[in-house]
Amino acid sequence: MSPTRGLSLSSRVIASNGVVFLLGTAVLAFSPATVSRQPVISELVVLLVGLGIMIVANSFLVRVALTPLDRLVTQLDQVRSNEPLARVSDPGGGLAHRLSLAVNDLLDRIEAGQRQNAVSALAAQEAERSRIAQELHDGVGQSLTAVLLELGALSGPGHAPAEPALARLREGVRASLDEVRSVARHLRPHVLEDLGLRSALAALTNDLFTTGDVLVRRGILPGLPALPDDVELVVFRVAQEALTNVARHARARTVELALSTVGAQLVLVVADDGRGLPPGAAGTGLRGMHERAALIGARLHVGRRDGGGTVVELRVPLERP
Incomplete structure (x- = not known):
């Protein structure tokens, strides 16, 4: 010495x-x-x-x-x-x-400390989302439902002259009610809490692509390992952002969603055959996905797919420090 x-x-x-x-x-x-x-x-x-x-x-x-x-x-x-x-x-x-x-x-x-602050901020954000979703469901949703019932009663016998206007009004209220429910589901995925990640991803693809002509291929490995709540939430949010971008901007004919384990990693892949990312793309959605991935020590890759389109790959270590 x-x-x-x-x-x-x-x-x-x-x-x-x-x-x-x-x-x-x-x-x-x-x-x-x-x-x-x-x-x-x-x-x-x-x-x-x-x-x-x-x-x-x-x-x-x-x-x-x-x-x-x-x-x-x-x-x-x-x-x-x-x-x-x-x-x-x-x-x-x-x-x-x-x-x-x-x-x-x-x-x-x-x-x-930074990671803990980010996790706390994420928890606060999700709590606020939950509160807004609950208010939309219990407040605006119930009010629209009551209006819809009243319109249904007015369109009965004895109100024939007003039937066309009431029908249009009823359809408008029904569309608003569906939109409120959709926003509430987007803000807080209750199916994730109730049925788990697998069902939540399936419901997400059904909500986004049921009415379009996009072919959805899902490959979700059965028997996924038990995941912490924050990991499930990040995986769901990354998939939600990626699939929403496909539905809104990609003009794709096919979208693929895969969730599996590779070695000691959970791997989420969302790929489409659409227009692909524009050069230098760096919107708030991409930044949000990268920030969420960093919270759980995951690696996120977003890039152009061979043959055209976009691929989003999230790799989450199953053995976390």
């Missing part, structure tokens, strides 16, 4: 200087060199050479002590520009080793 291992940086520098000066004093004390009352050139040369040797030796010892810290500072400058935060390497011992451990521990705490 190094005798200076437990010393502070200032103590190490002082100790290095002390060793150099001690050695210089010992050399002058035990050497035959003397300095006359009126120094001559040769004596001044000896003193200058001794001073130069001490400076060089002191510089060497200080450099040895501080070089690991210089490397650590350089690494920190690089870490600061990386996203996500990288970890600094271990310089190998001494004060720089302890500093690298402290810095890495601090970075771990920062990332854990």
Whole structure:
């Protein structure tokens, strides 16, 4: 173990200087060199050479002590520009080793705090979605249902002259009621809570593509492993965003949804044969998918599909740290 291992940086520098000066004093004390009352050139040369040797030796010892810290500072400058935060390497011992451990521990705490804040924000967002969905269902939905029942009563016998107008009004209210229910389901997927991820994905594809001419192929592996609630929610939201983009923008004829396990990963794939992503696409939907994937340590890839179209692939580690 190094005798200076437990010393502070200032103590190490002082100790290095002390060793150099001690050695210089010992050399002058035990050497035959003397300095006359009126120094001559040769004596001044000896003193200058001794001073130069001490400076060089002191510089060497200080450099040895501080070089690991210089490397650590350089690494920190690089870490600061990386996203996500990288970890600094271990310089190998001494004060720089302890500093690298402290810095890495601090970075771990920062990332854990950021992840916890993001999870809390996601939970708050989902709670707000749930509240709005419940209000739409219990408030607006029930009001529209009551109006629909009243219109049905008015269209009975004795109201024949008003029947065409009432029929149009009834259809308008029914369409509004369906839209409110659709928005409520989009805001909060109760089927995910009640029946699980597999049924929620099936219901999602039915809601989005029932009325169109898009062919939907689903390949959901039976017997998926039990997943934490946050993982199920992220997988559902990524699939929801990807499928919604296909329904609204892709002009696709076929869309494929696959959910399976590959090794120690859960893999979600949504692929279509539509127009594909425009160059430099970076909308709020894509950013939201990447942010949600990062919350559970998953990797998300969104790109152009071979042969045309878009592919979205989410890989979720089943063994989470």
